Amino acid sequence: MADIVGQIVAALRRGGVVYGRALLSAPWGIAFESRSIATIYVVIAGSYVLVPDGGQALHLAPGDVALLPSGAGHVVADTSGRPATTVRELFGADLEELSATDLVIEGDGPETVLVCGAYLLEPAPQHPFIASLPDVVHVTADQMRGTSLAAAVQLLTTEVDHAGRGTPAVVASLLDLLFTYTLRSWFLGRPDQLAGWAHALHDPAVGPALALLHDDPAKPWTVEALAHAVGVPRARFSRRFTSTTGHTPMEYLGIWRMTVAARLLREGQAPLRQIARKVGYDSEFAFARAFKRIVGQAPGRYRAMHHRDAVLHGDDS
Template sequence: MADVVAITRRGSIVYGRNRFHAPWGIGFPAGAMASVHVVTAGACWLIPDGGEPIHLTRADVVLVPSGLAHALVDRPGRPVRPVEELIGGPLGQATPTDLVIDGDGPLTGLLCGAFLLDSSPRHPITAVLPPIVHIAAGHARGTGLPAALDLLSAEVERSGPGAAAVVASLLDLLFVYILRAWIAEQHKECPGWVAALYDPAVGGALALIHRDPANPWTVPSLARAVRVPRATFSRRFTTLTGQAPMAYVTSWRMTVASRLLREEQAPLREVARRVGYDSEFAFARAFKRTVGHSPGQYRTSAKANQVRPETGHQPAPSPIHASGASTGQQ
């Protein structure tokens, strides 16, 4: 799971430590990022686009992994204002901002952030996650999630030296804990890649592939490593992950290569070697077949489309007071 987070994210950002007094409503647009909301005080409602309202209370955590448009409101039916209007720019580009909405109703505290995810190639976990992952405070006990939330909240409040780097790391940790808490609760009912993690043979093979993607894996070598007959292993792996073993190996290698191309300046032959290819040509052909672009084109495009450097929370000189945020202005 840590591998999935490290490979698929392009950065983390806290874009709001918010104190809202009812009435209020804020809308979040659809986009290529996973939003996360933590209720630090009071209660509110999350309204997914086209979905039913979800009631949130203190210490609840919500992950919106699909980039689905949604709103946070003090009560269903409340008019909303776009979050970009309140923070002064698009999510991922605006300066992190504390928001205060001055109403005469109850207080809701929210810590809002985002994980900027790479869209290509997508990991199979994205196919099984629901549009909204809601971890209620009571269900988070024993998962490590409450401790991660306490650390993140304390660091955001403290805003000491190095806070940006610390918060970015804690957001990664929070992402892992949210996914782990959801998997622990859902894995018996959730087929596919999640169930594969709990299968002794397939889960063991996945660990080997992730640990050493450059190894010259074959179906026989993986089957021997997890001590399962080759035919049984291949059938079980394909059933649970939705991919044949060697197709998964190639997909994971290309995912790792994508990160290397985005984040490092190593020559293509070095990237090829680190994901198991002796031939730069063979690597380039496999990469284009999987990702849809040549490695060089992908690297150039990734640099041109970089949203912003990874960052954490950096408090504004003073909070933005957004009185009238629930007046229905769009």
């Protein structure tokens, strides 16, 4: 499961990582608008309240992790009902412009210390796994005790507190791990509530089939070949795959291929015919048609738009 989730996160992430430490003394409240930015909070000391737009308040204690995987709007504050101010109003810049910066709010009340991490997510194509997640994934310190997530939290905290040469690259890798481990801990903590993609990742036939598609999207897969590879009759496999993921095996293969292609288009200058071959298309025309159907734009236009945005925002990724 971890490999698949990690691959999805890596494929959807774009641009550099935003991270920093927040030293917040009450009273305080910070409002974040809904945007395609995955955000994760780790509580180092003190406590705070996180309120997703239209949702109920979550109380977080030292060692807890809160992940907002799809960028839902939310408020973080020292207590429920506290008036909130936007990041730009408080610090004079948007979130993605504050990387490696200590965010300080001075007050007379108790102090909360957070390590915050965020990175831009590519909204198209939207992966069905991300779409299936709740607005906030909350894992308590007790739930993660002795797990890989607890180790990743400690590594991230240490790296941010003792930043040096190479820290941005290290933090980027740790945030990917933290994203993946947080989801894994959250899923494993709910064995009786697994449904949809959570069930798919644990299913003894669907999980391995997903791993095969992710590891080699260029292979000319068929439903028969996947069913044979996981040792399940074709009809039963097709039903299980569709009921858990919400897509037929071939529909999902198309989505994953275009997710991989979108990342290749954003991050490099390889010719379209080369990218087409990497995701299983012999014909550049067939690839372009599939890409436009799933992503909503022709691949050349998609690449030009993202490269233009990267120049405008000074993205070095």
